[in-house]
Amino acid sequence: MQATARNHVGKLTGLLTVVSLALVFGAVLGAIPQRLLPQAPATVLEAIPHANAAISALAIVTILAGIRAVRRGDIRRHRQLMLTTFGLFAAFLTLYLYRVVMRGPTDFTGPAAVETYVYFPVLGIHILLAILAIPLVYYVLLLAASYPVAQLSETNHPRAGKAAATLWLISFTLGIVVYAMLYVIW
Template identity: 30%
Template sequence: MEQQSAEHKYNKWIVAISIIIPVAVAVLFSVKLKDFGIEVTPLNFLPPIYATINGITAVVLIAGVISIKNGNQKRHQQLMTTAIALSLSFLVMYIAYHMTAVSAVFGDANHDGLLDLNEKATVGWTRGLYLFILLTHIVLSIIIVPLVLVTYVRALAQRFDRHRKIARITFPIWLYVAVTGVVVYLMIAPYYV
């Protein structure tokens, strides 16, 4: 019963954070510091760093699953905490980049921010693939926030039966988000200014 109340204690926070993060990202994504008279150098060096962080997150997630399957609960906990920290650092860098730089457009070879007919023809079907991967990445990155938080809280509350049930859902979605973060970067990288 005490474990159940510990889990319920965090529910309001999980709901709040699960709403605040995507709303804040959406708002901050559209905010450009230069629009407020703040002159900053675009943080164009960040995308390869946060893509690497996504890749490391994927490796850490897999290592965490291997650890728990091998019975190493302590190592599993450390790795999952590390994965959360990596995801948070990704988020901060992602927002910082988009607040200081012009977003790249897939296929925009001349970097004018527009996709003309020749550029569209050049990238062909890969643009549709890119947009599909990007859209699923974004949607699942919103869904993963409450899943990670609930999964983590259930472990903290030592509700391991409930933790395992949701972790079976959380893990593949989180892994997909981490891996597609790298894929999206690799696909859009040629079009960065």
């Protein structure tokens, strides 16, 4: 199975990326009907942004710890932390998409000048980096799953992993900034 995956890392990355982005854009654009999902109580829907901010903060910690682990040569720990980060990302995305399908995107309620010159640029960069990170994350995870650890340094895993981690860190950080502007400051 590893050899089969190894021979199709690019195709699997593309497929997973397309499916993920289709779900995201489907939810944001209202193409996923609410009736397909179970209805959560209002308190759960209201708690999701706060839970996602905590998940994002934890993901930042696990990414940084994973980078530190690989620099120290602790590959087992690095793998655990990166898989944990991916799990946190999946949880974040599931909660986010569920809330967007059930409630729609959250409107910015702060001053119009802040919305135009701060909120939209931060949100735009956050979204762009998240979109760019998705295929890199899948690619790195698929390489890690399909090659023995001893061979990973001979693949694009180290280089792509650095790029994925950087994009993920900035995107998660900007996501917390967006959260603060939507739910804490205004």
